[in-house]
Amino acid sequence: MDRVIILECVLASLLRFWLSHSEYKQIIADRVEVSTPVNSWKRVLEGSVLYDEGIDPYKGDIFHETPFILVVSNWLMHNFSPTLICLIFIACDILTAVLLYKTAALFMNELFLKQEKEKGGYAPGTEDLHVTKDDIKTPPIYVLSAFLFNPYIICPCVAQSTTVFANFLLAATLYFMAARQRILCCLCLSAATVQSIYPISLIAPIYLYFYKPGQAIKTFLILVSYVLLFIAIFLFAFAQLDGGSWNYLNSVYGFVLTVPDLRPNVGLFWYFFTEMFEHFRPLFVCAFQINALFLYVVPLSFRLHEEPMLLATSLTALSAIFKSYPSVGDVGFYLSLLPMWKHLFHYMQQGFFVLCFLIGTSVFGPTVWHLWIYARSANANFYFGVTLAFATSQIFLITDILFAYIKRQFALAHGLERILDGKEAKLILD
């Protein structure tokens, strides 16, 4: 098994290295689907040059990354050659992949143990549905491959977008969650949150992981205070890095939350807010951000409290769809987690359509973009249509996997035959 992992990592690194040094690199880096105003490497370099010149990069509208990235990229720019910087990005990606692999391995193990424990409660005749010892070996490898050879992951890495780091922090959070390392988990969650805000919703699955019966409130308070403490430390440290100034708060987090830059991306914000009357803006910004940040946390936590990892994945996925400046890097991250639920795939029904739509829209987006921006024969509606289809297919995917989970639980509890009053019954989610 180890040999397979190393082989895959080497192959994936070579692929990324080749792409980083081919003429495709610039094309990929310039794609709006890959580089948003927040994560674009071009803007990071711009910011660190301003920093060198003694100009506060947060006063302008170019740079929206954290002071940590600013200082590190500045240091990298001075001390490392572009090839080395590209290697750092590749290494970070590989590290993320390995973390995800370990997360998946821990999760599958746990799943198996849990099943063995609960086996008595299952309905007879459901043996086909059980996870076998063999079944738990392969998914981690699939998670690894799905991450390493995912075009949605390769592109951001080649374009050197900072999503690579955000993904790394997210993967670390998930790993420490699965490994039940409370402090490290909170640390990584805080780091991921200060990097891109939206991971804060992961506090719900983390709470479910560390929750012990009888200590509900205590665990919650401890977790929240850890996270808040770490976030405060990070923010304070950032201010120190930026020379004691708090300007960055508005330029980094204010930018993400109030969405002033409406350059098109794969998300749903830009079109909506270009069309809207200005005085409704605050209302809809709040509505959209609540949708991306909190709306699904409570209901999904109630439904999926037995499966916090699935909860974490679906929350990550939902924020990747609904966040203000999404890029394909976010989409690729949660897609590569899905093989962990290989045992649910039997129950998924939209798989084919989702596959077709994801492939189709990924190719169609740049095509329509070219017609709109360069050939001037199409318009914004074409591109928005494609991003809407992209988002819709992702929503189908998430709904499908969640419902597959519920169907499997139902089948385990009630057996495979679905007969109600002597007639065939239908399962419908209301």
Place this chain on the structure above:
Amino acid sequence: MGLLTDPTTGQGKIIQILLNHHGKICVLLFLSSLVWFVLLAHNQFNAATYFSENALLPGLVKGDYSDDGVAKRVMEELEVEADAHQNSIPQSWIVAKFRQFGLDTYLHNFTLNYPLGKKQKYTGTNIYGILRAARGASTEAVVLSLPYRPPSSTNPTTLPGLALMLGLINFFGKQKYWAKDIIFLVTEHEQLGVQAWLEAYHGISCGLGGAVDYGDIDGRGGPIQAAINLEIHGRRLSRIDVKISGLNGQLPNLDLFNLVHRMCAKEGIKHTFYNKDSSSHPNDFVGEWRSKLNTLVSMVATQASGVPNGNHGLFHRFGIEALTLEGYEHGNRVKYITFHQLGRVVEGIFRSLNNLLERFHQSYFFYLLPASDRYVSIGNYMISLGVSVAALFAKSYVTWLQIQINGKRDTSKPKDDASIKTLKMVAADDPKTLNLVGVGSVILMTHFLGMNLLYLCQKFTSLGYFSTEDSLLVVLASFSIISLVFPLVIKRCFRISNNWILLNILALNELATLLLCVAMHNFSLAFIASTIYVLPAILIDSKKNSFYKKTLWLLLHPLLLLFWAVLFYTGFTFMDLSYLTILKRAVSATKTTLVLSVVDTFVYGSWPFTVATSILLPNWLMFWWVLIFSESRDCMDQASKVTKDKSKK
């Protein structure tokens, strides 16, 4: 949420029908796509053209151009001057004339670094003059362009066009109503000159690797709104042909085409589109339909090549609406078109363009024209492609379903049991049996190689072992042969899984997506590709294929396909030659076509070659891989016979 969550949707009645009759359904879909396309030529399925842009106000003013004496005089001078410069452009004479008529005149030098072989350099010079707008601040411009062809050129002369242009310059210069700069552009080396000039004007390079060194230009107007290209072959013309097809199949806004149509009609000039005029046959339905279909097919054939059929085609990618007026010398007709009439047409067009308040955006950019006064909009013609793409998706969906219910069918259980299936999917779709690793590596490998093929071509030609033409063919042919034989070798030497269903599904999806995306840019190319590839792709089965299917697919290899097309064309053009001569000519013509398409990729940034090598060829190889690893039908029959015999015993 019923749509999302009803578990029976996967096994509904429609799905059952699809499963049982997918072959027929797919073929039916494919055929209906062809039928729909043929129907588009009928008046019921296309619509009369109309003006969307009101600002154009076409033909509302009385034409003033009457002085064609200047053009005639200039023509005589020009003929003498052209004879003195057999191979080059009479630069000083044209510059002097431009200046005499009061234009800001500039020269533009450019260099072509020939991208293949030994990297030779070619140089050329464009001449252009700007008539500064009397009533504007040079914020917008329109272009009247003309390819200069020296007497040694093989193409028909354009000198009369230049004479007309000079006559118009003289006239335009005296008018006070111009609100946009008018740029008069005389280019050298056909399309290359225009490309270099446009790149210099906008300061960007479109090709790859700096093939065109576009140099620098001194004078500019504002952003160019529209361009008219003149190719007038004689002083007395029989008709004007309007050409619109641009680089990569891009078309100008339909309003511009309508404008030209309207102005020609106003001046009573016989004008044609693909050499057909728009005369209708009110009583002859079949005749009318056939003549429109003929025009439609001509347009599709031209557009599909992605090569512009005039210098106007290069303007499109800069967001400039442009078309060419080509005037054919009259034969024995008594009634002919004079400079006077043609001058009024151009005057009318430019006065309308002068009225524009915004750039062209109202009317269609995506259309097909069955006649110069009828159009088919994107909503109508896309159906024909959509239906054949739907056949691909249907086939791929059925294949997907077949994986899921694999094994269930053979046991021929009563149908009632099938309902339980939704909750109890068999383990046949276990990813292990899907051969994920194999499928992944094939996809990765084919596309990686395909993406590097263009680079490989360029490197190999620069080595200089063969002539440029030969070395291109050698690279492509050897690549093709190696990639063809590779799966055969793998199959012989290694015992690897013969389960490539997933590859089949992905290949079908990729082909469908490719066709749809290409159709957004160049419907004609996508439609022709779909008529060629969809049916064979549907026929390919992921489990068993007859020898004939493999042969058919082999004959459809992109490289061979190019050869068939060229052979067909050569055979059609030179019917009286012997077969062997035709074959020889076809081979050399194929080589030339390859070189031209590679050069076009480097110089103009045209994409058919890139798409063919980096997506179509890998996709073809994916299907080939499926074909090779599927068992022959004969073997299957024998095997099933043997098992039957055994069961009898």
